[in-house]
Amino acid sequence: MESRPLRYFVAVAEELNFARAAERLGISPPPLSRAIRALETELGAVLFERTTHSVALTPAGTVLLAEARPALDALEAAGRRARRAADASPKLVLAVKADGDGDLLEPMLARYGAEPGALPVQVRLCGWREQPDLLRRGEADVALVHEPFDRAGLDAETLIAEPRVAALGAAHPLAAEESLTLTDLGLRPEEVDRYIEEHRHAGRDLAQLLTLVALDCRTPLLPLSVAARYPRPGVVFRLVADAPPSVLAIAWPERSRSTAVAALVRTASAVALTGTRSP
Incomplete structure (x- = not known):
């Protein structure tokens, strides 16, 4: 099965309208209809119920849509990884949220950089929960990410579990307490x-x-390392003794065969095990 008819199918399945799907794809409706018919013939299954007024997915079409999206994403990710691997100056891309590294980023990079044959590491700062998609799309090779997260297509290893603190306005009634509970x-x-x-x-x-x-508009729960690194006037941090810990993991695509990725993962685990943190 080729990727082009799959892309055509996904466009029609998402639009449920051949004219809109054709416009989205930059082609005219007749060749799009022919491509979908050819795909149905190849599969031996009807993918759409068509009337003069509507288009709907059949059960077979619903199944194919669920399988086609990750398959197309995987193809695009493979292309991105191949292009980066062919780069004259190969590097690793590490995705991390700016305040979400558990104080491990700097010592991890320093220790990895000192290893023979280490590749340059490009740190890609991203938003909350964006790391897994960057890995799946081939836009990053490895990521530091807080659990829980969507592990589909990924491998991961837990690095640290740290206590959580509540951030309180200095005038908050609970700010006078030494520690808190949920x-x-x-x-x-x-x-x-x-x-x-x-x-x-x-x-x-x-x-x-x-x-x-x-x-005094918010009282968030934050990892202890965030409180230590970001003191702020008017804000106090109080340990929440019975809160579940904040768990930081390192993740990478499950099909990765990169020795450089493996070396960076080993380094991150070693740094976490020794308790080395950024000052």
Whole structure:
């Protein structure tokens, strides 16, 4: 099965309209219809129920759509990785959120860079939860990412688990306490992940989020390393003793055969094991 008819199929399946799909693909409707008919003949299955007024996926079409999207993504990712591998100056691309490295990034890169044959590492800063998609699309070779995350198509190794702290405005009633519990914050353990996601979306970045904290508009849960690295006037951090830990992992595409990626993963694990952190 070739990729072009699959791309045509996905366009029609997403638009459920041959004219709109053809416009999206930059072709006219007749050759698009012929390509879909040819694909159905090749598969021996009807993919769309067509009437004069509507287009709908058949059960076979629904299955193919679920399989075709990751297959096309994998093809594009393979092309990106091949082009980078053919580069005259090969490098590793490491995806990480700016405040999400658990203080491991600098010592990890320094230790890896000292190894014989180490490749240059390009750090790609990204947003919350963007790392897995960058790996799957072939735009990054390895990533530091907090769990939980979508592991589809990826391998990962846990690096560190660190306590969580609550960020509070200095005038917040709980700021006078030495430590807190989830009950103090009105939370149950099963609500922590949702609570963290809600506060992550409240600010575009950590600086904006801490501004909201100082104004007593937010009380996010953060990894202890973030509190240590980003002190801010008007904000206090209090340990939440019974909160689940913040777990940082290193992830890479499960089909990667790169010895450089393997070396960087080993280095990250060694740095995490020795407890070496950025000052």
